[in-house]
Amino acid sequence: MSKEILAVVDSVSNEKGVDAGIVLEAIELALASATKRRHVADIDVEVSIDRETGEYTTHRRWQVVPDDDEDVPVEDEEEPFEFDPERHARLSQATGDNPEISLGDYIREPMAVSFGRIAAQTAKQVIVQKVREAERAQIVEAYQDRVGELVTGFVKRLDRGNIILDLGGNADAMVTRDELIPKEALRPGDRVRGYLQAVVPESRGPQLQVSRTSPELLKELFRIEVPEIGEGLIEIMGAARDAGLRAKIGVRSLDPRIDPVGACVGMRGSRVQAVSNELAGERVDIISWDENPAQYVINAMSPADVVSIVMDEEARSMDIAVDESQLAQAIGRGGQNVRLAMQLTGWSLNVMTEAEAEEKNEAAAEQMVRGFKEALEVDEEIATILVQEGFTGVDEVAYVPIEELQQIEEFDEELVDALRARARDVLVTQEIAREEELGGGVPDQDLVELEGMDGDLARRLATQGVISRDDLADLATDELVEMTGVDAERAGELIMAARAAWFEDDVA
Numbered sequence: 178m179s180k181e182i183l184a185v186v187d188s189v190s191n192e193k194g195v196d197a198g199i200v201l202e203a204i205e206l207a208l209a210s211a212t213k214r215r216h217v218a219d220i221d222v223e224v225s226i227d228r229e230t231g232e233y234t235t236h237r238r239w240q241v242v243p244d245d246d247e248d249v250p251v252e253d254e255e256e257p258f259e260f261d262p263e264r265h266a267r268l269s270q271a272t273g274d275n276p277e278i279s280l281g282d283y284i285r286e287p288m289a290v291s292f293g294r295i296a297a298q299t300a301k302q303v304i305v306q307k308v309r310e311a312e313r314a315q316i317v318e319a320y321q322d323r324v325g326e327l328v329t330g331f332v333k334r335l336d337r338g339n340i341i342l343d344l345g346g347n348a349d350a351m352v353t354r355d356e357l358i359p360k361e362a363l364r365p366g367d368r369v370r371g372y373l374q375a376v377v378p379e380s381r382g383p384q385l386q387v388s389r390t391s392p393e394l395l396k397e398l399f400r401i402e403v404p405e406i407g408e409g410l411i412e413i414m415g416a417a418r419d420a421g422l423r424a425k426i427g428v429r430s431l432d433p434r435i436d437p438v439g440a441c442v443g444m445r446g447s448r449v450q451a452v453s454n455e456l457a458g459e460r461v462d463i464i465s466w467d468e469n470p471a472q473y474v475i476n477a478m479s480p481a482d483v484v485s486i487v488m489d490e491e492a493r494s495m496d497i498a499v500d501e502s503q504l505a506q507a508i509g510r511g512g513q514n515v516r517l518a519m520q521l522t523g524w525s526l527n528v529m530t531e532a533e534a535e536e537k538n539e540a541a542a543e544q545m546v547r548g549f550k551e552a553l554e555v556d557e558e559i560a561t562i563l564v565q566e567g568f569t570g571v572d573e574v575a576y577v578p579i580e581e582l583q584q585i586e587e588f589d590e591e592l593v594d595a596l597r598a599r600a601r602d603v604l605v606t607q608e609i610a611r612e613e614e615l616g617g618g619v620p621d622q623d624l625v626e627l628e629g630m631d632g633d634l635a636r637r638l639a640t641q642g643v644i645s646r647d648d649l650a651d652l653a654t655d656e657l658v659e660m661t662g663v664d665a666e667r668a669g670e671l672i673m674a675a676r677a678a679w680f681e682d683d684v685a
Contacts, residue, residue, distance in 0.1 A: 199311045201226050208233065212288065218263045223285070236285040239266040241278055313378065316348045320385055321376050327397040328387060332367045342369060342387060350385035358389050358421040361457045370455060372397060389456075390420035398455055399426065402448045403441050411437045414466040417520035421457050423509075425477060425517045429466040438463045462517075470524060471495065477518040481507035484531050487538070494525035498534035545569060553599045562587055575600035621645045628674045629667065637661055650675035 208224040212235055221240070226233040242249055242258075242265045249258040271278045278284070330342030330350060338354040340363055352371055363369065371387035372394035378384075388394060395416045405411040406428075414427040430437040441463045442449050449461050462480075467473040474495055475483045481503045487496040499507045507528050508515050519526050529537070542564050549560035552571050566585055568574055574582070574596055582593040620635040623646050627635075641660055643649055649657075650672060657668040 196311070198228075201228065203311075205233075208235070219261070221264045222288070223283075235288045237288050238283040238285045239264060241266050241268055241271045241280055241282050241284065243267075243280060244269050312347055316346075316385075317376060317378055319346065320348065320373065324373050324376060325393070326373055327370055327394070327401070328373045328385075329368065329370050330387075332363050332365050332369060334365060335363075340369070342371070344385070348385065350387045352387045352389055356386075356388040356390050358457045358459070360421060361389070370394075370398070390418065392416035392418050392424075395424055395426055395452070395456070395461070398452045399441060399448075402443070402451050405435060405437075405440050410435055411440055415521050415523075417517040418459070419513055419517060421459055423460045423462070423513055423517065424456070425462045425464055425521045427464045427466040427473070427477070427521055438465050464521065470522065474518065474522050474524055474526065477521050478507055478514070478526075478528075481514065483507075485534060487534070492525070493523070494527065496527045496529065496534060496537065498529055498531045501530045501532070504528070504530055549574075552603050553596060555596070559587075559592075559596075571600045571603050575604055619644075624649060627671065629671050630674075634661060634663070646675045646678065650679065 205224045205226055209222040212222045212224070213220060221238050223236045223238050224233055225236075242260065244267050246258055246260055266284050268280060271282075271284055274284075328342075328344055328350065330344040333341045333343040333349060335341075336351075340352040340357060342350040342352065344350055350371070350373070352369075356371075356374075357363075369389070371389050372391045373385060374388050374391065375386045376384070377386060393416075395418055396413050399413065400406045403411065406413060410430065410432045412429050412431060414429055416424065416426040418424040426441070428437040428441055430440075440448075443451075449463065453459055453461055464473075464476050464479065467476060471486050471488055474497070475486065478497065478499075481499055483497055483499055485498040489495070497507070506514070509517075515526050515528050545564045545568075546557060546560040549555060549563050549568075549571075550557060553560070553574070562585065563574065568577075579593065579597065582588060582596065583590065588596075620639040621644050624630065624638070624644065625632060625635045627646060627649070638644075638649065638661065643652065643660070652660075652672060654665055654668045654672060657663065657672060658665055661668075663671075
């Protein structure tokens with residue numbers, strides 16, 4: 178029997194790639210489980226296998242517990258300790274037989290056992306379960322640090338639209354239907370590369386989740402095909418994909434002697450073609466990155482040529498004008514080209530013809546001219562000049578450096594001073610109107626300048642009668658939280674800052 182045990186250990190260890198010690202522990206648990214099944218009572222059994230000879234010994238054991246159940250530490254309060262004479266022994270009884278024994282130790286009694294068919298089947302199930310657990314642990318350990326990397330495997334089988342990949346070493350990965358390239362024909366035995374997105378330990382085994390549609394897969398394939406990327410001479414700035422159809426990847430060179438686009442294309446397109454072949458013929462546009470967002474967007478709109486571009490930094494959007502003959506190409510089939518350009522650059526893009534762009538600009542200019550005429554009480558000529566010089570709002574007229582206004586050929590010093598004064602009056606009037614709309618007074622300067630205070634919060638407090646520091650200092654923390662919605666920590670800090678002056682007066 179001892180030789181048979183060691184033979185089983187060697188066989189399972191070699192076949193499954195599991196440490197022999199883990200297999201021995203599984204057999205010990207299996208034999209203990211099989212022994213317990215031969216007894217009606219719920220006894221505690223321990224089996225020990227000699228790692229050298231394969232000989233095993235079986236003991237029934239009782240754990241030593243305190244004489245009083247209330248002294249027994251309970252880890253799970255939902256299942257309080259209950260003394261079981263089949264599994265426990267009182268300390269006073271145990272020390273009577275063995276004075277050196279202590280709490281938590283075990284009293285062991287040798288058992289002579291033989292296994293029937295049912296017990297053997299139970300042992301087999303336990304061994305299989307423990308070996309599977311060990312295999313799962315090995316796979317998790319092997320792949321948990323590889324998330325975000327490229328993995329290669331062979332199609333093992335198709336499972337309800339999903340693909341199961343054999344990565345070798347008893348590791349399987351799943352490519353779900355959503356992560357497969359549409360219309361890609363994969364068959365068992367096909368070699369496939371994918372991007373490892375996650376390792377999810379599950380009861381049936383670790384689930385290695387692989388993607389064929391992720392933009393990260395495109396980046397990793399270029400890192401393999403383009404040595405300059407791996408050497409740090411070219412940097413990938415972003416990627417966007419319409420899996421199986423088209424993709425865009427932004428690159429820049431960290432060495433002025435290297436053309437990033439040419440390096441990624443390769444001799445006669447060999448490098449980009451290798452990537453395209455790996456992605457089921459997906460067409461890849463290589464875009465030169467530019468620190469100027471407008472120029473980067475122009476590059477990303479390739480192959481369409483951009484005639485003009487208007488950027489709104491606050492809305493993070495751009496209006497792009499193209500020749501009418503290139504409008505369809507700029508937008509792409511189903512909006513594909515402009516959609517990929519937006520994903521790549523991170524800007525919202527509105528593509529239109531030159532005529533549409535001109536009409537939109539004229540409408541916007543007319544609206545700004547009307548706004549200046551009404552707000553500054555000037556004629557159309559002056560308002561038009563302001564718009565033509567790039568001014569878009571009254572606040573710019575009020576606060577830009579005075580030299581910018583004085584440089585306008587049609588404006589003299591007197592007109593500049595008048596425009597700035599009117600613009601500031603308009604802003605003050607608007608602020609007063611806004612505060613009146615909020616229904617409160619104007620906060621004192623000492624409240625606005627309080628440490629931790631901001632203008633918006635000060636105005637909100639003023640609408641509720643808290644105008645000065647003393648008013649704020651009289652509040653309780655919960656009152657301030659209820660009035661403004663700030664968290665309790667910030668409310669307490671603001672109140673203490675307002676009360677600081679009181680303590681300074683007491684010291685004085």
